[in-house]
Amino acid sequence: MGGAQSLELPPAKGPHKVGCTDVMADGTRQGSFFRLYYPCEASGQVKQPRWIPQYEYCGGLADYLDRNKRWCAPALNLAFGYHEVPVEWNAPFKTAEKYPLIIFSHGLGAFRTVYSAVCNEIASRGFIVAAVEHRDESACTTFFFKSPVEDLEQQVEATTSAEQFAWRPESPQAHPPTLEEEWLPYRKLVKGEDEFSLRNEQVHQRVAECSRTLDLFTDINNGKLITNVLLGNLDLSIMKGCIDLQRVAVMGHSFGGSTAILAVTKDLRFRCAVALDSWMFPLKDDIYPKVLRPVLFVNSETFQTDDSINKMKRLHSTDNEIKIITIKGSVHQSQTDFTLLTGQFLSMAFETKGTIDPVEGLDITTKASLAFLQRHSDLRKDFDQWDALLEGNGEHVILIT
Template identity: 35%
Template sequence: MATTGESSAATKDPGWRKAGMFKGIGLPVPSGPHQVGSVDVMPLCKGDDSGLLFRLYYPTEATPDSGYHYPPWLPDSCYAKGYMLQKMPSFVAGAVGSLATMFCGQNIAALYGAPVKTSTPLPVIMFSHGVVGMRTTYSAVCCDLASHGYLVAAVEHRDHSSGYCYTKCKKDGSQEFVDHWIPYGKPPSSGVEELIFRFQQLTIRRKEILLGLDFIQQLDGSGEFENLLQSDFDFKQFKGKLDLVHTAMMGHSFGGATTVTALADDKRFRVGIGLDTYMMPVEDGIEDKVEQPLLFINSWTWQWPKSVIKMKRIVDVGPRNDKYPTRQLITIRETNHEDHSDVGFILPSRRSPVSPDVTTILRTNMKLCIAFLNRHLWEDSTYPVKDLDESDTDSSGIVYHGTNVKIESKV
């Protein structure tokens, strides 16, 4: 079963930039100055005998006219089953095939297998998906970051939090690797048991992120590794071309919890960004271990007091860098949890009449993220970051500084 990102459903898209949108998916053109390339990789890493799965997003100078194509948003039909059973459980199994066909017609705005543009070393962002997500669920965010000159490594986690997850395992004790699919693992219904279940998953996620960063360092060093996916892509293009001094960690929901945990455990990450972070599995007292700058961007409708209190404990202990705080909590008005992902562009959703459109949400998110990275990862005090400062008013009117969640003073 092919799942290398180059399925037969992927075709050239002659209308690659039409009215500011990518034909077939409706994702906005990335806001940075660079075109974006992508490639899947499953390196066999020390400490993991089944390989880690990434989608790498990076700057490129290639265009569709040079023979590269925009890959399908859905790498394999199995992912459609995972999405539908978890996001839209009312769909019967027989509908999955038709929905998979629909998804396979949607393309990601990152040319698959295109050569890497590395006139300057690429800083690195590790990206962790949320529950039911995968390596392409946040393609709009990852492509936008890559268009600003970053290598973004979107991990597909093997902790049973993905709707479906793809890996390879050795067959019957032999040295031959065969395809293996990992289904979604439904958590226990009990609140305490669910937290234990999620904490165990978070432990796996932490290991995968740290092994993933080890791999990125190996990619920059020798450029040589064992790739369990068949690929003609020359990964040695990255050799000596990655900026491992400027490395950030980022994620959505459960990926936000993964971000906080990774910052606490590995100081190679200089900055963190959590999108609508699911804080409940994060250990108490972690605010004493997180030293790096950290930005939380929340949705308007999803967060609750206990989760926000854990965020605020981290934010409130953050030092100030000159006149700017290194920890910030921002909320985007009238937004939903999945507005931080591609889901709003792909699946039909019921939106409030006062909700901003998904393109505006993405643009606002990216403006905040790029501003925070420029200020704290690059320590650039000249970068225009008014949307990060409480004293200024965001032009879109949807940036709310702090949280809209009501927290009782006795809590």
């Protein structure tokens, strides 16, 4: 693999420039928190956000990996802390049309920015993408604010200082001084604890958070004033009337894949689901007959077992389309940004790269996803040029039947 200088997130290839912001709709643990990718206008002053939004996420990753935080967190910060996402931070939203919406759910031990390459590429093709950061204790860490929400709203309204409005989440001063963060760590299994009970409870909370995020976009589209307690970020009111709520899909990786599957059974506003290397373990058997929406599975070659593939096949019914494809030479981390940002040593330690070129693997993932989204969201786009991938036609693609 190349040296550290060549490790970076690729720019998106679609026709739209992509803007990015963070949204925390209220400061409580129950509120929506997500990174938003959206088509934007070109802005004169381009700022790119850090890929690791705050140092605490390095400590969270160390905890999740069960490494000593005192040495591992600084090492992770050294390896990843300088990376930036090739998007325009808080760029003006492009109001030219109505955009379909994707709610994206992250995997176990991840956080909202870990799928920036996929989310950025999809947004560049004319989508609004909200990458939720889950508060079910499955993220490596996340945060909310200790103040009651009414206090936060008063503080937001009262804050006029230019210095505070210049605040960015990746800056060393990670929040306005009046707001105190409370960090929620990754919850490890207790010895003797039944894992299925925990994961099933978490996947239901995750679905509720995805639906709550969709509720928020419904309010934004209808012109309701939404307070973003992360001061100085994009004014969401500009998106009024620009969200195509008839074309909403849910997407996720690993634990986020099972979240996407359960979401289409519980919230019929989601027209289809894209499950990237889905972890099927958290789902109860009784949900399989209830999946009446189309689902695309994009699997890696190494993660899936015969048992999980059989579970995916059980979703077939006369009322929906289920597609299962495998990307040859890919590993579980091939659909995350880690596959692009790790060199040879870290890749061997954590198996972040397969034999397929990381950029090529992610290209197949996004193109297959876009073809499926066009087919099942009635989009007037040219994504059907990649329909062959959904049939297993391609050098690195296998169709599972």
